[in-house]
Amino acid sequence: MWTPRIWMCCMLLETFMHGVRGLNMCMGGSATSCEECLLIHPSCAWCAQEDFGRGRTLTSRCDFSQNLQKRGCESQFIEFPSSSTSVLKNVPLSSKGSGPTQYDVTQIMPQKISLSLRPGDQTWFEVQVRQVEDYPVDLYYLMDLSLSMKDDLDTIRNLGTKLAQEMGKLTSNFRLGFGSFVDKNMSPFSYTAPKYQENPCNGYKLFPNCVPSFGFRHILSLTDKVDRFNEEVQKQMVSRNRDAPEGGFDAILQASVCKERIGWRKEAYHLLVFATDDVPHLALDGKLGGLVQPHDGRCHLDGNNEYSASTMMDYPSLALLGEKLAENNIYLIFAVTKRLYVIYKNFTALIPGTTVEILDQDSKNIIQLIINAYNNIRSKVELTVWDHPEDISLSFTATCQDGQPLPGLRKCADLKIGDTVSFNVSVEARSCPPRGTDQSFTIKPVGFKDRLEVAVDYRCDCSCSRTARANSSICSSIGTYNCGTCRCEPGYLGARCECQEGETSSMYLSACREAEGKQVCSGRGECSCNQCLCYESEFGKIYGSFCECDDFSCARHKGILCSGHGECHCGECKCHAGYIGDNCNCSTETSPCISDDGQMCSGRGSCVCGRCQCTEPGAFGDTCEKCPTCPDACGTKRECIECRLFNSGRLADNQTCQRLCKDEIITVETLKTDDPGAVLCLYKTDNDCVMKFTYSEHANGQSVLTALQEPECGGGPDAMMVLLAVVGSILLVGIVLLAAWKLVITIHDRREFARFQSARSRARYEMASNPLYKHPISTHAVETDFNMYGKSYNGGVH
Known part of the structure; x- marks a missing residue:
């Protein structure tokens, strides 16, 4: 934590750094009086001692305090005020x-x-x-009563009782009020034809009866009798306007500034719930109807508690709304449908102290919405x-x-x-x-x-100035003695007004040179009576004992001297608090770099000159908060999906869901994953279901999460069926393998037998025809002739 000792150390360090650079901004400045010396730098002091520096050719009463003491100035004559x-x-x-009736508390x-x-x-x-x-709460419910809000009106008819019960858990002193709005009752915002004057729904088949349109109507002042709220809501009827935008900003302003009519208590939290299903008209839209007078920011409720200047002044601007809400300590809660969330979220950045919540189409979640918004408001300062x-x-x-x-x-x-x-x-x-x-x-x-x-x-004045003496003898009776110096009458110069302008000599000229060989008065002035009279310049002021300094030769940024965040002193920019750098263009403010989760640049970059420089590949945004390709992108967005859609997860318990999860979430029945600019994320839920969503960035920088309405869950398997299926599968596979083996063997055997048969048929032949075969028995024919009994026979023997 910063302490006076730390500030003193910083001051001494700064003084030391100036000494290291060889620049004494106190002596080198243009101070000719105590007041001018104090303005040069907070470390400069002035010596008001009369005889200080006497006998020296040139001396300066403006210097660091320790230097003045070393040079002989007594401490009681040193002017050195501090903050x-x-x-x-x-x-x-x-x-x-x-207590319930008096809240004299200090916060x-x-x-x-x-x-x-x-x-x-x-x-x-x-x-x-x-x-x-247990701080008291005043809640004013401001409702859009255009035709599209008819189902919402039916939903809130018993809102008072239920809301009082829930708020009773948070505070013992709760009051509730009610007001409504439609739009300016003039063309082109509303129907103005005679047949629509009494009933703008004339001819509209779905809702044939409604009341004439109006700008703002205060119905019930803040009261602890919640039954009155229910009674008044029961009486209300919707109206009908012509264009889509509504005149809600007119109503917000009147509900803010008409404090006595509304009944805002000074010692209570002021909550203004603004419920609508469409966009609002903004400043300058009134020109469409010929309204050129800007809103004056005042209360204009007539005797019937209706906004009487609706058709005389333009719609209020966002700046005017923010000013009046802050002036009357009112928290504005936008309760809008999902399609309008991004639009009203942008409004919250322009109107301090506002939050936005998503309202169901029929306002059935309005109580929880208000409770969440109240807890969110109470959780921050x-x-x-x-x-x-x-x-x-x-x-x-x-x-x-x-x-x-x-x-x-x-x-x-x-x-x-x-x-x-x-x-x-x-x-x-x-x-x-x-x-x-x-x-x-x-x-x-x-x-x-x-x-x-x-x-x-x-502390711009010196105490020694209170004893200034005019026409003092110390100043040759032609000057005013003030804080140790003489302020001479016109035409006279010198430490004691002893010289007249124009008197010069070689002795005086030597006193007008910063060093031997340097130009007299740095070439930017004339030497008169051992003093330099600096020339005037159209660029700025030339000053210094030797006219060596000016207030226009410092560094510039975009053509602006010292970036407009510092003062030029003798060629060096003296930056204002919160800026550093040679040209003071670098802001030391780090709040623009703090992301919604409290980290510096979302942990993906560094803060340089008040802006985040993202170092994580794929990270962008003002605080490097957008990074679809970062490794933790799916994990971070998962928590937002859980808390926003299912009210579960880490962020659901500490009331930070709405603060950290500002992305637009779209729920679909079937998730498309063919978008090249979207990152597909999925995770397993506690009940073993799978949740899928995509994360993408629109051209306007808005992050969009597209998620399934419900996680994908499969039915639990039947153990017996799984067992039978496994056993059957094994048997089936075995039979198939056995049949395949038998078929392969059969085919193989048949092929082998066919091959044998073919070889056998080719090897079949007659043995007698075999040339290598020789029969074991040989037969030869022998012819013989012999006579038997006188007869001659011719035969053969084999």
């Missing part, structure tokens, strides 16, 4: 309301302080905020600054419930009722206002009646 803080009112914080501490600021010098103070338990003087710089460091300082942040979230958070506020004045000007500003948490009033006193 300081005084607490004027510091009532301790309350922990709980004091911010301190309540009044006074600052004494020396330009360029920083001081600081601490602000503590605690939301008390954000400081705002009112009537901030332009010449004062403020920087904040938040210390939330975890005790970790967060520089540049002025809000804390995820709080519980009774948590105390603190903010360290450093203040710096950049210049001095005109004498006699009273400055002040107010710091207050958004939506709180409690505030811290800060009075500012500038």
